[in-house]
Ligand SMILES: O=C(O)CCC(=O)C(=O)O
């Protein structure tokens with residue numbers, strides 16, 4: 383049984399999981415979030431969505447979610463979150479952002495893309511920890527990926543459709559370690575699943591069906607310090623007055 387302070391059910395990210403993450407670029411952990419965490423997160427995300435209606439440009443509640451909600455902020459240095467991030471990135475880590483990814487019924491697909499960080503230095507890692515509170519299916523708000531694509535550390539991956547990606551970026555490329563041809567994988571996630579992804583991985587999101595429910599998700603990002611980060615969504619005010627215990631995680635370098 384999880385204790386009341388736990389956000390995750392019993393789980394240790396060991397060598398096997400680390401190898402899988404490094405090989406594929408993502409790791410799906412089904413049902414990791416406790417029921418209570420899921421409930422609190424949904425309340426927080428609804429609140430953040432409300433704030434979003436009066437968004438100020440440059441400090442949008444969606445992008446700076448932890449700055450608009452105390453519960454979301456309290457998870458930045460939650461012991462289980464830090465353990466997960468440090469098991470992958472090593473001891474020296476920084477918080478980079480906390481973004482709400484709430485997709486109501488009818489939300490269109492998100493095109494293929496990747497994200498940047500230290501393209502020239504594979505020693506500097508950047509991970510995203512997605513909390514897929516309501517889960518998704520591969521045809522309804524699902525995340526799709528290209529296992530192995532993260533190893534190219536290419537920030538410029540982009541395509542509007544699966545075919546465009548297959549005929550474009552993927553064409554002729556192989557997994558640098560296994561030699562297998564790269565291909566698209568459509569994920570399915572049970573409610574409460576967590577997906578960890580290296581930031582350079584190619585990914586896109588399938589449209590949320592018109593008759594579906596709202597897909598609730600929030601992503602926390604951590605990285606090794608060493609380079610600037612385009613996605614570092616931390617306001618000056620939040621950086622100078624971080625949540626309790628978070629000061630060491632805030633600096634850029
Ligand atoms: O909404 C999602 O599932 C993923 C969104 C995304 O591409 C991102 O946060 O980088």
Ligand SMILES: [Fe+2]
Nearest residue numbers: 495496497585
């Ligand atoms: Fe993305």
